Amino acid sequence: MALWFSESASSGHRLQWKINRMLYSGQSRFQSIEVLETESFGPSLVLDGIMQTTSGDHFIYHEMLARVPLSVHPHPSRVLIIGGGDGGLAREVLLSSQVSQVTLVEIDPMVVEVAKEFLPQHAQAFDDPRLNIIYADGLDYLGQNSLAPYDLILVDSTDPEGSGPGNSLYTSTFHERVYNALAEDGLYIQQTGTPTYNPEVLRQTSLSISNTFPVCRVFWCVVPTYPGGLFTFTSGSKRYDLMRFTPQATSDTRWYTAATHQAAFALPPMVAQLLPDSVRLAQSREPH
Amino acid sequence: MALWFSESASSGHRLQWKINRMLYSGQSRFQSIEVLETESFGPSLVLDGIMQTTSGDHFIYHEMLARVPLSVHPHPSRVLIIGGGDGGLAREVLLSSQVSQVTLVEIDPMVVEVAKEFLPQHAQAFDDPRLNIIYADGLDYLGQNSLAPYDLILVDSTDPEGSGPGNSLYTSTFHERVYNALAEDGLYIQQTGTPTYNPEVLRQTSLSISNTFPVCRVFWCVVPTYPGGLFTFTSGSKRYDLMRFTPQATSDTRWYTAATHQAAFALPPMVAQLLPDSVRLAQSREPH
Numbered sequence: 001m002a003l004w005f006s007e008s009a010s011s012g013h014r015l016q017w018k019i020n021r022m023l024y025s026g027q028s029r030f031q032s033i034e035v036l037e038t039e040s041f042g043p044s045l046v047l048d049g050i051m052q053t054t055s056g057d058h059f060i061y062h063e064m065l066a067r068v069p070l071s072v073h074p075h076p077s078r079v080l081i082i083g084g085g086d087g088g089l090a091r092e093v094l095l096s097s098q099v100s101q102v103t104l105v106e107i108d109p110m111v112v113e114v115a116k117e118f119l120p121q122h123a124q125a126f127d128d129p130r131l132n133i134i135y136a137d138g139l140d141y142l143g144q145n146s147l148a149p150y151d152l153i154l155v156d157s158t159d160p161e162g163s164g165p166g167n168s169l170y171t172s173t174f175h176e177r178v179y180n181a182l183a184e185d186g187l188y189i190q191q192t193g194t195p196t197y198n199p200e201v202l203r204q205t206s207l208s209i210s211n212t213f214p215v216c217r218v219f220w221c222v223v224p225t226y227p228g229g230l231f232t233f234t235s236g237s238k239r240y241d242l243m244r245f246t247p248q249a250t251s252d253t254r255w256y257t258a259a260t261h262q263a264a265f266a267l268p269p270m271v272a273q274l275l276p277d278s279v280r281l282a283q284s285r286e287p288h
Numbered sequence: 289m290a291l292w293f294s295e296s297a298s299s300g301h302r303l304q305w306k307i308n309r310m311l312y313s314g315q316s317r318f319q320s321i322e323v324l325e326t327e328s329f330g331p332s333l334v335l336d337g338i339m340q341t342t343s344g345d346h347f348i349y350h351e352m353l354a355r356v357p358l359s360v361h362p363h364p365s366r367v368l369i370i371g372g373g374d375g376g377l378a379r380e381v382l383l384s385s386q387v388s389q390v391t392l393v394e395i396d397p398m399v400v401e402v403a404k405e406f407l408p409q410h411a412q413a414f415d416d417p418r419l420n421i422i423y424a425d426g427l428d429y430l431g432q433n434s435l436a437p438y439d440l441i442l443v444d445s446t447d448p449e450g451s452g453p454g455n456s457l458y459t460s461t462f463h464e465r466v467y468n469a470l471a472e473d474g475l476y477i478q479q480t481g482t483p484t485y486n487p488e489v490l491r492q493t494s495l496s497i498s499n500t501f502p503v504c505r506v507f508w509c510v511v512p513t514y515p516g517g518l519f520t521f522t523s524g525s526k527r528y529d530l531m532r533f534t535p536q537a538t539s540d541t542r543w544y545t546a547a548t549h550q551a552a553f554a555l556p557p558m559v560a561q562l563l564p565d566s567v568r569l570a571q572s573r574e575p576h
Contacts, residue, residue: 004302006304010328011306011327012305012306012326012327012328012329013303013304013305013306013327013328014292014303014304014305014306015301015302015303015304016294016301016302016303016304017300017301017302018299018300018301018302038300039299039300039301040298040300040301041300057484060556060558196345196512197512222510222516222517222518223517224484224485224515224516224517224518226517227512228510228512228517229510229511229512229514229516229517229518230510230512230517253557254556254557254558255556255557255558256556257554257556257557257572259554259555259572260554260555260556262551262554263550263551263552263554264551266545266547266548266550266551267547267548268348268542268543268544268545268548269541269542269543269545270348270542270543284545284547
């Protein structure tokens with residue numbers, strides 16, 4: 001028998017993965033959780049029916065979300081991750097020796113438990129003593145008054161769709177709390193999905209972040225398991241421009257390099273047209 | 289009734305498009321030909337069961353294949369296209385007023401006839417008096433002794449799979465004939481597919497082209513309808529380096545800009561590792 005997992009990118013487009021076996025299937029208080037062993041990409045996490053991360057190509061997403069800000073911030077010591085319960089982003093961040101502490105605020109304890117058992121590549125992070133996991137809603141966590149300022153805040157969540165747990169992380173209230181929780185030279189990055197099929201996430205999030213932060217930049221990469229491949233991140237910064245950085249040699253990456261860092265900010269017009277004028281114009285300068 | 293067209297990217301991964309209606313279905317001497325009106329991307333051409341080009345996102349592929357060399361070559365007057373019977377690449381090339389003549393060598397007359405009837409966006413090229421269509425095999429055409437030299441030669445073919453008509457265009461014999469048919473400062477570009485699922489096409493073609501031409505460069509873009517999104521082109525040049533160009537303003541493109549031109553040559557290590565050392569090292573210089 002051949003089992004296929006099917007995901008709808010839109011009403012007219014689907015992706016399908018052949019499944020060797022189902023490693024886990026459960027329902028938490030927040031979402032359905034499956035781990036599928038796909039033929040193409042190995043063990044893969046599916047939340048509420050949407051492919052989140054695979055063992056085969058997660059490195060692209062995690063390298064870009066972690067290393068772009070780590071290469072720009074001069075002292076990225078205290079890092080906050082909202083979401084990311086699979087551990088893959090924390091693992092990538094913790095590869096930097098400059099990072100002294102990662103706080104991972106995940107709403108769903110079951111995601112962490114499942115990753116520890118079935119996503120061993122991702123779960124390496126959970127053995128690192130610099131990692132502190134807090135089970136809470138990201139919006140609530142940032143509503144506390146007693147937080148010490150973070151150098152980086154990274155959101156690695158589900159898309160804001162339906163009644164999913166990621167929704168509150170795509171609001172202006174959340175972005176204001178992020179701003180307040182960051183150090184005076186802090187950086188913020190959030191995944192803003194696949195503009196080919198879901199342009200509103202990028203459009204609305206870039207507007208909200210550019211209204212909150214003095215510097216807003218958008219960058220992109222290709223994640224083969226996400227619909228259409230084209231995938232975006234939106235950043236807010238109090239001081240540093242992610243487009244200006246000192247290239248450093250990288251030897252252990254498969255997507256990120258100094259060259260792909262710089263290239264990631266070259267926006268095709270089909271992406272740039274979704275952004276507020278200020279962001280679009282700042283990024284449309286000629287190559288330097 | 290819902291109709292879905294399904295394409296296998298690999299044994300473990302499929303793409304599916306919802307079909308509003310089938311516009312055309314036939315069998316030529318060379319291949320099966322279908323035109324499907326997809327819900328997501330409008331009328332789309334399928335050859336031997338593989339999605340070739342859609343009305344919704346063909347501009348990405350065609351802009352990159354045409355405008356990268358047109359932006360580098362100082363006098364791209366005579367252009368040869370091998371394949372490209374849908375007309376979309378010829379249309380993009382003919383947007384340049386520097387181009388005085390496009391010769392399109394297509395093996396399959398039925399592709400041109402079908403495009404004229406069902407792919408109106410692509411088929412605009414067929415009204416241009418600068419276009420000359422020759423129905424012939426590309427390898428045979430270039431075997432003639434009497435050809436006047438071309439400034440650009442572009443291959444827009446099916447992938448070299450099975451017994452398809454594109455196979456002979458991915459051989460060292462073909463690349464030698466291309467070299468001989470080019471002017472002394474001519475440029476050559478060939479599509480080399482999706483390295484995520486089919487890395488051998490890029491690996492073997494870049495090796496052959498780098499053995500034939502003094503300058504070989506690889507660049508990439510994202511085509512949402514191709515499996516994994518990540519899509520590559522490989523170039524051979526007698527004189528010019530496609531990475532060195534004078535940016536010009538573009539106003540009518542949706543993917544190509546001077547910035548995305550430059551960015552397209554920043555290769556992620558997962559792509560670069562497929563290339564011959566000489567190509568990989570030449571493209572891995574730090575951003576400039």
